[in-house]
Amino acid sequence: MAELVQFMATGRRKTAVARVILRPGEGKIVVNHQPFNSYFPSEALRAEVQFPLVHTELVGKFDILVNAAGGGIHGQAGAAQLGIARALVIFNAELRSRLRQGGFLTRDPRAKERKKYGQKGARKRFQFSKR
Secondary structure (H helix, E strand, C coil), rough: CCCCCEEEEEEEECCCEEEEEEEECCCCCCCEEEHHHHHHHCCCHHHHHHHHHHHHHCCCCCCEEEECCCCCHHHHHHHHHHHHHHHHHHHHHHHHHHHHHHHHCCCCCCCCCCCCCCCCCCCCCCCCCCC
């Protein structure tokens, strides 16, 4: 039996987590057991997920399995992007500098700021009345 070659990595964005598995193949992408095109309905999200592959000119060389959980669709797309970039570095360490220059290996630290007590939200206050 031939050994299964695969590269696994995890990506995170906001509260979303994506576990990514890269396998040599013909470029099929599956997200949560659904076709890529139906899971990410907008072209912008699909492009965001594929940016690391486009940047390294490896489109169509890998079958990608993504297991995304938490957050929303945009956060999951960002998490999948980071996971794919990290898996590509595991596949070939020479790609690290190209991916780093493209900004694909940096985890976006922005997250929702917590609501503060005595306020309406994180920043918004209740209306002030002098009299």
